[in-house]
Amino acid sequence: MFAKHIQPMVFQARRLYVDVMFQVMGRALQAVSEIDSAVQAEARALPDGFLFEMMVMPHGSRLIVEHIGSGRLHYHGDKAPRPIDLSIQFKHIAHAFLVLSFQEKTSVAFANDRMLVNGEISYAVRMTRILNRLETFILPKLVAQRAVKEYPKSLHLPEKLISAARIYLKVATNFVETARAS
Amino acid sequence: MSNKYYEFFCPVKVIAGKAALEHIPYELTGMGAKRPMIVTDKGVRAAGLLEPVVSACEESGLEIISIYDDVPPDSSTSVVKDIAGIYRNEKCDSLIAIGGGSAIDTAKAVNILVSEGGDDIAKYSGAGVIKKPLKPFLVVPTTAGTGSEVTSVAVITDTKKSVKLPFSSSFLLPNAAVIDPRMTLTLPPHITAATAMDAMTHATEAFTCMAKNPLSDAYATAAIKKISHSLLTVMDNPKDAEGRLELAQASTMAGIAFSNSMVGLVHALGHATGAICHLPHGLCMSLYLPYVLEYNLETIREPLGELLLYLDGPEVYAATPSNRRAEASISSLRKLRDELHKRCKLPRTLKETGSVTEDQLETIAEVALDDGSIMFNPKEVLLEDAREVLKRAWA
Ligand SMILES: [Fe+2]
Numbered sequence: 001m002f003a004k005h006i007q008p009m010v011f012q013a014r015r016l017y018v019d020v021m022f023q024v025m026g027r028a029l030q031a032v033s034e035i036d037s038a039v040q041a042e043a044r045a046l047p048d049g050f051l052f053e054m055m056v057m058p059h060g061s062r063l064i065v066e067h068i069g070s071g072r073l074h075y076h077g078d079k080a081p082r083p084i085d086l087s088i089q090f091k092h093i094a095h096a097f098l099v100l101s102f103q104e105k106t107s108v109a110f111a112n113d114r115m116l117v118n119g120e121i122s123y124a125v126r127m128t129r130i131l132n133r134l135e136t137f138i139l140p141k142l143v144a145q146r147a148v149k150e151y152p153k154s155l156h157l158p159e160k161l162i163s164a165a166r167i168y169l170k171v172a173t174n175f176v177e178t179a180r181a182s
Numbered sequence: 183m184s185n186k187y188y189e190f191f192c193p194v195k196v197i198a199g200k201a202a203l204e205h206i207p208y209e210l211t212g213m214g215a216k217r218p219m220i221v222t223d224k225g226v227r228a229a230g231l232l233e234p235v236v237s238a239c240e241e242s243g244l245e246i247i248s249i250y251d252d253v254p255p256d257s258s259t260s261v262v263k264d265i266a267g268i269y270r271n272e273k274c275d276s277l278i279a280i281g282g283g284s285a286i287d288t289a290k291a292v293n294i295l296v297s298e299g300g301d302d303i304a305k306y307s308g309a310g311v312i313k314k315p316l317k318p319f320l321v322v323p324t325t326a327g328t329g330s331e332v333t334s335v336a337v338i339t340d341t342k343k344s345v346k347l348p349f350s351s352s353f354l355l356p357n358a359a360v361i362d363p364r365m366t367l368t369l370p371p372h373i374t375a376a377t378a379m380d381a382m383t384h385a386t387e388a389f390t391c392m393a394k395n396p397l398s399d400a401y402a403t404a405a406i407k408k409i410s411h412s413l414l415t416v417m418d419n420p421k422d423a424e425g426r427l428e429l430a431q432a433s434t435m436a437g438i439a440f441s442n443s444m445v446g447l448v449h450a451l452g453h454a455t456g457a458i459c460h461l462p463h464g465l466c467m468s469l470y471l472p473y474v475l476e477y478n479l480e481t482i483r484e485p486l487g488e489l490l491l492y493l494d495g496p497e498v499y500a501a502t503p504s505n506r507r508a509e510a511s512i513s514s515l516r517k518l519r520d521e522l523h524k525r526c527k528l529p530r531t532l533k534e535t536g537s538v539t540e541d542q543l544e545t546i547a548e549v550a551l552d553d554g555s556i557m558f559n560p561k562e563v564l565l566e567d568a569r570e571v572l573k574r575a576w577a
Contacts, residue, residue: 045552107392107557107558108392110557110558111391111392111393111443111444111557111558112187112188112189112393113189114187116309116310117309118308118309118310119308121348121554122552122553122554124554124557125551125552125553125554125556125557126552128557132562
């Protein structure tokens with residue numbers, strides 16, 4: 001509680017940012033699974049009705065998507081209709097922020113013990129590849145190279161989705177800079 | 183500010199060297215244990231490795247209450263349940279695992295059941311389910327390779343659902359690992375070679391994969407130095423107790439390294455091949471190691487080049503231009519594999535194994551892509567990349 005008195009603005013902004021970014025990612029996951037065949041191919045191996053969650057420990061923001069069949073993902077907001085099948089949990093909101101502001105790659109965050117996996121590991125591997133793919137869509141090439149291990153050679157996604165997502169990216173970059181300066 | 187971050191954890195006491203087994207009674211009684219149960223396999227008993235442990239304990243007045251010596255190579259939930267039943271009937275209060283990966287993993291799982299209660303080990307599957315320390319537990323490795331004595335995971339097959347259940351918790355770690363050269367002295371040549379190459383792979387992948395860190399690096403390089411130094415000597419002179427101890431220590435050190443920094447594509451392909459073609463794990467490691475390093479080469483050029491110092495020594499390292507060291511490390515490992523092939527026919531290609539068919543490669547690639555280890559490979563691996571590596575490893 002002490003910390004809250006010291007830097008209330010930064011903490012609140014970070015929480016807000018993670019909240020917003022979960023929403024952006026949730027929508028983007030659904031959108032990308034409707035268009036991109038690589039994501040569909042990965043997602044198809046998940047069981048129908050499979051529920052994936054990303055959350056901040058202990059009871060922070062959440063993002064829930066469902067595999068509704070044929071590689072399509074559906075974004076459920078932060079409410080799960082059934083018990084979750086695979087949960088990726090950030091140990092602290094600061095770690096979620098590192099990943100969601102593209103300062104730390106998802107795979108590095110795993111390697112660094114920033115998050116825990118609850119559920120079948122092979123599904124976690126798949127979801128990480130889907131998230132990597134998503135990040136390459138949302139981010140300009142320069143930032144994406146930092147966020148994922150490798151930048152794919154060819155990408156085809158409607159400009160509309162990309163630009164919508166990039167607006168948030170701008171917010172993100174500004175926010176990171178402000179947070180760093182403080 | 184640097185974005186670097188790492189965690190390193192190894193609370194296992196290492197008891198290593200001459201007459202190490204004789205420390206077991208002191209360690210167990212020090213934890214208040216009086217009625218230990220041994221978990222092992224038929225091979226260990228047949229090799230006469232049970233006797234020195236039992237007599238070391240009994241000479242000190244610590245009676246071994248029960249010995250379960252029927253752990254299969256691929257342990258299952260029903261075996262775990264049976265052993266836990268015996269443990270409870272005999273009112274045991276501690277565990278000693280003697281053996282390789284399977285005996286150790288089985289004992290870890292038994293320890294969960296006898297400490298947490300119940301008969302259904304599947305209930306405890308996953309990460310972080312266990313929240314408190316388990317019963318006193320010692321491990322005596324008899325193969326110098328898996329490093330299971332210092333890893334916090336166990337894998338047990340659920341025979342009913344035919345799936346592999348992973349268990350992961352720092353409470354699975356034994357209180358101590360007892361490394362006595364007597365325990366690996368009789369290991370046959372091909373197993374000595376394969377398990378040492380498993381340890382070599384643990385160290386190499388730990389040093390080149392995504393979660394490498396300064397502490398795991400120190401263990402990894404020291405392990406590589408010991409293995410390159412002693413493996414061929416031991417192959418030529420199996421009774422060399424000193425060399426055996428070096429390999430056993432290297433295996434534990436490599437285990438500490440990779441359990442803190444993870445492994446990569448060699449293990450992903452190896453796990454898949456083991457599951458589909460039923461080849462021993464160490465053999466798969468030896469087989470894939472150079473091909474995967476070649477695949478990762480441009481991403482790991484610097485650390486891989488550094489390893490030349492530990493693989494071939496300072497003279498070779500100094501005489502090799504720095505931009506050729508990574509390639510030289512790979513050729514050094516290839517040379518080691520050739521020497522092992524000469525001595526015990528350890529296969530270098532999938533074709534040489536005689537148990538893999540070319541039409542299985544596609545399935546191996548697909549299964550490897552779902553393996554957890556692939557997440558920590560330094561270079562992203564797509565299906566066509568895995569196929570490509572397998573094609574090169576074929577012949
Ligand atoms: Fe291994």
